[in-house]
Amino acid sequence: MRTLALLACVAVGALRAQSRPAPAAPAPPAGPIGQWTPVPQLPGMGRLVDTAATAARRRALLQRIGHGTVVIPAAHERDVEKDYIQDNDFRQNNTFFYFTELETQDAWLLLTARGPDSLETVLFLPPRAPAQERWTGLRLGPDSVAVRLSGIPTILPTDSLERRLRATRLGLRGPVYVPLDVTTRDERRVIDLVFGGQDVRNLRQLADSMREVKDADELLRLRKAIDISVAGHLAAMQAAHPGMYEYEIEAILEAAFRRNGADRVGYPSIVGSGPNSTTLHYDVNRRQTGDGDLVVVDAAAEWGQYTADVTRTWPVNGKFTARQKAVYDLVLATQQAAFDSLRPGLTMRELDGIARAYMREHSGKLCGDQTCDAYFIHGLGHPIGMDVHDVGVAGRAKLEPGMVITLEPGIYLPQENLGVRIEDDVLVTATGGEWLSAGAPRTTADIERLMQAGRTALR
Numbered sequence: 529m530r531t532l533a534l535l536a537c538v539a540v541g542a543l544r545a546q547s548r549p550a551p552a553a554p555a556p557p558a559g560p561i562g563q564w565t566p567v568p569q570l571p572g573m574g575r576l577v578d579t580a581a582t583a584a585r586r587r588a589l590l591q592r593i594g595h596g597t598v599v600i601p602a603a604h605e606r607d608v609e610k611d612y613i614q615d616n617d618f619r620q621n622n623t624f625f626y627f628t629e630l631e632t633q634d635a636w637l638l639l640t641a642r643g644p645d646s647l648e649t650v651l652f653l654p655p656r657a658p659a660q661e662r663w664t665g666l667r668l669g670p671d672s673v674a675v676r677l678s679g680i681p682t683i684l685p686t687d688s689l690e691r692r693l694r695a696t697r698l699g700l701r702g703p704v705y706v707p708l709d710v711t712t713r714d715e716r717r718v719i720d721l722v723f724g725g726q727d728v729r730n731l732r733q734l735a736d737s738m739r740e741v742k743d744a745d746e747l748l749r750l751r752k753a754i755d756i757s758v759a760g761h762l763a764a765m766q767a768a769h770p771g772m773y774e775y776e777i778e779a780i781l782e783a784a785f786r787r788n789g790a791d792r793v794g795y796p797s798i799v800g801s802g803p804n805s806t807t808l809h810y811d812v813n814r815r816q817t818g819d820g821d822l823v824v825v826d827a828a829a830e831w832g833q834y835t836a837d838v839t840r841t842w843p844v845n846g847k848f849t850a851r852q853k854a855v856y857d858l859v860l861a862t863q864q865a866a867f868d869s870l871r872p873g874l875t876m877r878e879l880d881g882i883a884r885a886y887m888r889e890h891s892g893k894l895c896g897d898q899t900c901d902a903y904f905i906h907g908l909g910h911p912i913g914m915d916v917h918d919v920g921v922a923g924r925a926k927l928e929p930g931m932v933i934t935l936e937p938g939i940y941l942p943q944e945n946l947g948v949r950i951e952d953d954v955l956v957t958a959t960g961g962e963w964l965s966a967g968a969p970r971t972t973a974d975i976e977r978l979m980q981a982g983r984t985a986l987r
């Protein structure tokens with residue numbers, strides 16, 4: 529973990545630069561953590577596609593299916609008059625993104641596998657419509673620019689989709705895989721029309737299982753999302769004081785997310801003070817904090833379609849009471865025990881058992897007549913990725929290097945208005961785990977020091 533003296537005095541936006549070893553060449557000016565170089569030809573200040581990574585994912589899918597056809601529609605723009613649009617009106621469908629990394633609407637991806645070495649990839653994009661782009665901004669069209677940026681050599685206009693699918697049907701060998709749950713009625717209609725009577729299967733299980741172990745590009749995205757989330761937690765801890773409303777803390781957090789390049793929050797921010805610290809998914813964030821309250825902040829940023837998941841619990845006045853510290857320290861030690869036991873081959877369920885047993889054995893009289901694990905009322909953790917509760921890694925599945933999971937024990941004592949949850953994101957490595965979110969302080973001493981430094985700076 530970084531030293532707190534360092535943490536307290538650097539600007540939040542400079543954190544990432546500070547965490548690197550001293551560079552040989554002059555350091556570039558510190559910018560937002562999530563800064564990227566926009567590609568002007570891509571919609572929405574687009575980020576460069578890692579064409580090698582997406583091609584490798586498509587090849588891996590081919591190897592799994594052997595013979596077959598895969599049809600994946602992209603997401604559509606949301607409608608301000610029909611949907612509740614709270615951040616912006618488009619987020620790509622995760623399955624489509626995984627195989628293309630394109631943030632483009634109304635597209636289709638068609639993959640045809642004919643044995644181990646033959647994969648045909650066709651991307652369908654809506655034709656450009658300059659008059660509409662006055663409203664929507666620039667769109668990616670079926671042209672050479674899209675070929676270059678996507679790394680997909682065959683790109684056709686969407687109006688040729690049905691014809692092409694029918695041709696595919698004629699030469700069909702093997703099943704047709706479609707992500708059944710995410711397609712809209714229109715897409716179902718097209719697929720039913722073309723592939724009616726064929727062996728149509730749900731692609732999700734196959735595609736989701738590929739997302740369990742993260743590749744280098746996914747880890748890069750996750751690390752950015754996590755670093756941005758840590759910056760938000762630091763900002764909130766430094767600015768907090770009794771009397772603040774929960775939404776003011778939320779505003780500080782989310783401002784730091786956005787300031788550091790986050791696309792959006794990964795999930796609704798939870799800022800639960802006092803009694804609300806014991807409500808697991810409290811996200812109304814309307815209560816005024818009071819002196820002596822603990823605050824559970826479960827909030828994280830999304831960057832490049834990947835989201836972090838980080839929780840910190842701290843006293844709004846900057847100083848833990850003896851009672852708060854005792855409960856906190858048991859949660860912290862439980863999290864550490866889980867981390868220390870983490871290794872490939874273990875299942876999530878086994879790790880959960882280890883954490884619970886540790887908490888039980890070290891409870892003493894802390895939680896009254898019952899041991900504290902009776903108040904640890906949720907699971908130890910889950911995978912993160914494009915979904916905050918990411919696909920795969922079910923309880924019985926063995927952990928593998930490259931998986932990224934949360935470790936988030938908690939103790940909730942509603943009768944005392946006292947809830948504690950500590951949640952970190954951890955990369956499973958060959959020998960154990962790597963803390964990814966440890967830039968946000970975890971010990972009571974480190975939290976108090978950071979909050980004290982924040983107060984001093986404000987004076």
Ligand SMILES: [Mn+2]
Nearest residue numbers: 837934936951
């Ligand atoms: Mn979580």
